[in-house]
Amino acid sequence: MPERVTIKSIARDLGVSHMTVSRALSGHPNVLKETRDAVRKRAAELGYVKSAAAMAMRGDGTGIVGLLLPNIINEFYARFANTLATACDGAGMQLIIHLTNDDPATEEAALDRLREVQASSVVMVPVPGRDGRPTAQVAGLRTVQLIRQRAFDDATGAILLDDGPALRAAIAHLVGRGHSRIAYIGADAALSSGRSRLSAFEKGMATAGLPADLVRTGAPSFDMGRACAQDLLTGEATALLCGGFEISNGALSACLEDGGRIDFVGYGDPSFYAWVDGGVTTVQVPVEALAHHAVQMIVEGRTTETATFAAELVLRR
Amino acid sequence: MPERVTIKSIARDLGVSHMTVSRALSGHPNVLKETRDAVRKRAAELGYVKSAAAMAMRGDGTGIVGLLLPNIINEFYARFANTLATACDGAGMQLIIHLTNDDPATEEAALDRLREVQASSVVMVPVPGRDGRPTAQVAGLRTVQLIRQRAFDDATGAILLDDGPALRAAIAHLVGRGHSRIAYIGADAALSSGRSRLSAFEKGMATAGLPADLVRTGAPSFDMGRACAQDLLTGEATALLCGGFEISNGALSACLEDGGRIDFVGYGDPSFYAWVDGGVTTVQVPVEALAHHAVQMIVEGRTTETATFAAELVLRR
DNA sequence: GTGAAAGCGCTAACAG
C-alpha cells in the first residue's frame, strides 16, 4: 500500500524540513511565497489531508459531535439527525451516531466510545430509568439532553418540549367533536416526558370534567402503541390521544387497520400524517428548530442551558 | 478542568511505570495479578478510556465507518443507516454520517473529512454525474458504493439492486388490471440506477406491446416526483410506476391528493405504504439484507466485491 | 525565512 502522505513525506519529497511544509499549509506568514506555492501544489497532487488523530492528540479538539438516539427510523429522530448532520457539516464538524434502542447498557457503551474519540459534544435522548445514577460515563463530555431529561443530571444542557398546552388543546378539540370517552397512550413515569404528558392529559380531562380512566402507559415503542391501541379499540373509547412519537405511529397503524372508526390525535408529525386517511390531526413538534438550537448550543459552547420549545396542535381533515 | 486520565497519570498515581498500566489494562500476561487488579480498579474509578487518537496515530485503525447518504429522512436510507449503525456498534465500530444532498462538492468534502479521521471504510450512495472523474478523494479509502454505481470506479465494492424483474412484474400487474397508458417517473441517465430502471420499464412495455411514451426523468427527489406526477395526472395516464425512493414518495403524495384515481406502483417500501389508501403496491427492496451485507464486506475487508440483491413486487389492496 | 526539539497517549521492542 502507498505510504501515508504526511508533512514529513512531502518535506522529504521537496527537500525541505517538515516545519516549512507545516507553515506553508497552515498559511503561516514566514514562508517564502515560492516555497509555499510549491508545497501546496505538491500536497494537492499527493492528496494530502492532515491527520485528525495528530491534531486530537495535541489537544486541538476533534470537531466530532455524538448523537445518541433510540433509533433513526422514526421520522422525528430522522429529521432531527438530518438537520443536525447538515448543520454539523456546515460548521466543519462530523456527526457520530449511536442508536441506543432505549437500552441503558448500550447508551453507556456509546458514551464511552465517544469519550475515546474525544467528542467535543454529545446530543442525546436519554434512555429511561437511569435517574439518579451518577453520570460517571458523562464525565468530560459536554452533553445536551433532548426531549427527555434525566433527574439529578442538571450539569448538562437540555432541549425540552412544552407540549402541555397542545395536549390540552387536543382534548378540547376532541371534546368539541362530542367525545367524552377519550383514551390516552403514553410513556410511563420512568421518563420525564412521560410524566409531564400524562399529567397534561389528566389536567385537560379534569378541565373538561371528564374522567381520565382510559390510560395506557409503558416503555414507548411502536409495538407498545399498536398493542395498546388494539386493546382500546375493543373497549368504549371513542377517541384516542397519543403521547409519544413511536407510540403514535404504532397506535395509528392499529386505528387505520380498524377502519378509522376512532377519532385519533397523534404525536409528532411525520410527513405521511398529512396524506393518510384524509390527514391526521396531531401534536406537531418543531424538529428543525430543536436541531438548529442544538447546533447553536454546541458551537457556542452553551451546553449547560435549558431551552424549551412549544408543541402545537395541527388540525387536519 | 480536571487533567485528562491517561495511562501516565494512572501510573504516577500508583507509583508504577506507564507500561505496567498499559499491560495491565490490555490484559498482557506478564503482570502480577495484584498489580493488574489495582491498576484496573483505579482506572475504573478515574473513568479512564483509552485515547482513540493515540491508537490511530500508532496505525492501529480507527474503527470508524463513514456513511454517505443523500439524506436520512427517506425511510429507505433511514432503515439502512439504522441497521448499519446497530451492526457497527455490535462490531465495535462507530458510524460517521455525512449527508450529501446529492451534491458533488458536499460529497467530496465529506470524503476528505473521512480521510482525515482515517475511516476504515466508507459506504456511500454516490452522487449523480461524477462518472469518469478520477477518484482522487477516494484514495486510501476502502469504499462500498450503494444502490448506484459510478462508471469507471471499479476498484471499489458495490451493493446493487436487481430490480428489472420486479419492475417488469409491476408492468405485467398493471396490464393485468387493464391498463395500457402506463407512465414512468425515474432518475435520469446521470445515474446508473436511473439508466437500468428506465431500460427495464421500456423492455417491460415492449413485451406488453405498449408504447413507453409517458416517461419523466430527472434528478431524483421528492419534489421532482411530486411535480412529475401532478403533471401526468392531468394527462391520459391511467397508471403510474415509479423508479426511485424519493420520487415514489413525492409522486404518491400527489396521487393521494388527487383522490387515488390513478393506479400507483411505488418504489421502496416505507412502512406507511402498508397503511395508506388500503395498501400501496410497490417494488420492495431488502434494506436490512443490504445493510447486513455492507457490514460483512466491511468487517471482512472484502470491499472490492460487487453484490446484487433482488427487488420484489409486493401486491397490496 | 527556515530548522531542530519537545511533547500530546499509546504500545512494540528491548533491557533489566
Add this chain to the structure above:
DNA sequence: CTGTTAGCGCTTTCAC
C-alpha cells in the same frame, strides 16, 4: 515481572 526508549503526525517554542 517491570522499566526505558522510540516513534506514530502535528504545532509551538526556541534557535539560527
